[in-house]
Amino acid sequence: MRVPPVLNQLEIREYRPGDEGELLAGFNRAFAAVDPAFAPRGLAEWRWRFLENPGGWRIFLALTPDGRVVSQYAGIGQRVLLDGEPARFSQSVDSFTDPAWRGGLKKPGVFVLTGLPFAERYGGRPPERDSAMWGLPVQPAWRIGQRYLGYELVRTQNQLVARAGELRPPSSSRVAVEEVASAPPGVDALSTEAAREHGAIAVRDAAHLAWRFFRNPAHRYRMAVAREGPTLRGYAVQRSGSFDGRRASLVCDWLAPGEDRAAAEALRAWLAERARSDGDAELLALFPDTAREWLEFQRAGFRVHATGYVLAARCYHRPLTAEWLRKRWYYTLGDTDLV
């Protein structure tokens, strides 16, 4: 690719300790320019999001000779099980380019020049590299990503929405549900069990849940677990918030493997109760439409609505393709950075 001469003065490289100040300044400048409601991100949140993530960080930057960060291509790492084997994905997030350095669609700009070495550095075969990079890109990033960075569409993403008062009550009382303040014992085994049902799933072990939900500096989540006797059968995580412009009680994470659906019913009842307590009229969940939960939640009273999002991915080795991910990858809202 021919690089416009003005871009040759930029240094494009991986993040190094010490870049945080300029990186955050650039990030806050770029997002404040396009979103009047944008609240600047602080260092604590940034550190939590990238450096403290048990799945690791992926960051490439473009810097001017005087050290200003004018572009970032970044990803939140995920430990996944791919057909039961350890592997890595990353969710592309927070990418930005200073408006003064943006190229058009016809001329690759610094966004593409930062994204190409990012893909080169982090994408590849397991277990060291990301088998897939994915995201819910805004329209301009999607168009540029399609053209220059190999983005492919996994699905146009729909959501499930229910009136809190209209969910069917559980038919069984043999499963006990309780709220917990930390990742529950037995969750690592539950995560492994769930992985047997999916071609690809992010590891939902205690380390992940503690980081994602209990140490999150921006939001407070509630988690409930379903137990049958001493055995953990499932969990759900929720918080009150907004997704795609809709205010609702958000089902932020959900894991209820196995053929016996009593735990799932009990957890949905807890979610409905939480929504009512929080004053939310609706519950909202996100699943792949190929997951069992897609039809199960509809049967329980959820209805399907469109969202403005497309789920895009770039895959780095066979048999992974966008189509494979569409059919076999399990995710929830909590896999994204949107809740």
Added chain:
Amino acid sequence: MGDHEIRALRSGDEVPLLAAFNQVFGAAGAAPRTMDEWRWAFEANPAGQRVFVAIHEGELVAQYAALPVRVWIGGEERIFAQIVDSFVRPDHRAGLKRPGLFVKTAEAFFEAFGGPQRDLVHYGWPVPSARRIGERFLKYEVVRTQCALVRELGTPAAAERPSVEEIASFDEQAKWLWDRCADRFGASAIRDARYLNWRFRDAPGKRYTCLGVRDGGGILRGLAVTRAGGAGTPFASPEAGRAEFDLLADWLVPEDEVEVADALLEEADARARARGARALVALFPEWSRWFAHFQERGFLVHPSDYAMMARNFHPRYDMRWLRERWWYQLSDTDLV
């Protein structure tokens, strides 16, 4: 392979075209197409003809074709075209990594028919191999990954409903009905008598049931077209795929006519049950009132293996615009 002449279909090409088509698709297990079926699709279509062929040493070896449809969009009548039946004879195919005759024939086709002043959108539900080539070489993009509404047939609801009649042939009332619906559509095939009669009444080898509800003055208030779908369908997940399906091929009901909608739905259900079907399948854009209404009436939204793909020839009508504003039904495809 040498040189190919790529050009629009000419009189006299029909027989070798059909022979090549049946050779290629027959090898994949499709039933042979008859000349009547071909003429209905490509000569009798009221919106015209879109066929390009490639000739090699006097033999017809490839086709890129579409079924055009008159569409109301942006306050004017324009053409969308559904890409169908495209093929290259196996001995003239290239791999995925370099554009071959398929791509060259398609590019000539797009050059002839696509553009801001010509066809605005070409679309289709390609098979995986055509989709990969299309995305890589022909600017195909995904409008949406296609879901379908599926309801298992249950006990009929006992309610007073307007009576439903079978429609043998459409007249000017079809356009009146479409006019009542079209305010909600950013883009839609113009469902007038000319189109509906061609699509449903005159289609050889296919049997559609056109159901209508009329008011006291005999004016058409709603229309549903059904067709037996056979066992299994790509429009539902495997769990539902074992059932025998009827397909709702078309649906034209103003959004404020819920009573009419429910009457048509019950009648479609009753006829499906009488045929021994166990489920009814429908397709609606997510923004449609009927997408929500059908869910309220017990339909579940299932994934399918299809993606609605398109290439737009005017920047205003990109994939997001089409996803959020284009009304299409199963009958806008050649799958029913």
